[in-house]
Amino acid sequence: MTRIFLLLTIICLLPGCTALHKSHPTAVYDFGIQTPPSSQPSAQPAQLRKHSLLVADTTAPVWLDSKAIHYRLLYHNPTQSYTYANNRWIATPAALFTQQLRNRIAASTQEQVIKDNSIATADHVLHTELEEFSQVFDTATDSRIVVGLRASLIERNSRKLLAQKDFNITAKTPSADAAGAVSALGAASNQLLNELVNWLAATLPHD
Template sequence: MTTTIRNALMIAAMAVTLGACASKGQPTAQYDFGPLPAATSTASEAASASIGAVIVADVSGPASLDTERMHYRLLYSDARQSRPYAYNQWVSTPAQLLTQRMKARLSQAGVKVLSTTDAAASATVLRMEVEDFAQNFDSATSSKGVVRLRASVFRNHRLVEQKAFSSSVSAPSADAAGGASALADASDAVAAELITWLAALPPSK
């Protein structure tokens, strides 16, 4: 058996294992980001005092994130192809999960989180756009959850600052459950960096 044929068979087996090997009638497993990690009181006090109240807009992103389906990429085979898991999905879209998580992490840090309907109550608006949210397989047994987003802060309808955030976390298992865990951890890491960044911005006048 040639190396090319052997690699092709391995890739085919990987796709079957991840996406289409479930038996007929198997129930769909649903995932979210799980409970919030513990926050330190020192970080919460610093964020609360420095950031104040923030209007958090819904996270936006590519159309591929407007679905509950879970996807993965085989970087070692074809990095341009996004493949869906057959019987695994998110409880809501990734954009919605990220919006909820970011609001929860900000609130946990003592920040007063407002919605866009409260625009008159605060001049500070946080907008986030997801650039990447994926489980990427480097090999048949190793993958990472990758989250990249761009955050922008506006005050009185003017851009104050903008920054890109990125986190990559190894998955504990080579399946949908491992991907969900890694993406949740990567999202929390981005949230922590974002809160630190917000706290360092000049206060509104």
């Protein structure tokens, strides 16, 4: 009997034993409910025609083009990027940002938003590139998020670059873990949308 008990104990210590090695469910996140700016842009005069704006899909570097939530340990190895094992985005950050950006531009400006160039011809094209979207740990218990995005506004017919701007946001996380990263990154994306839409409204020609 003792030998049987010992044998069962050894088996249950192996990685495949589900009794002692239960898999943790994966937590899936998005950016949450986006809050529009408190003061909406004033309506344009009726004689000003609306521009049609093609909002291209936001792009991202290869390392960021996934559903993983990235973080760095600056106090340990600042050149190495890690990802949380049991936490991920519901879609890539670039895809999430694209949808939020189109919705915000349509809701907050007078522009006609186009998401597919095959649907209609656009007057201008907005390109956005997500350059950084991660959490960094200065110490084991102190972290912040870093977000970087480049926006380029192009006149479609002439292919002339009308304007380009880099947006950068750094903010403390409410907790030094995946949940804290998601909360801070969601708030940062909302702030980024507000800044980008305001820049766009001031940059687009009004004729």
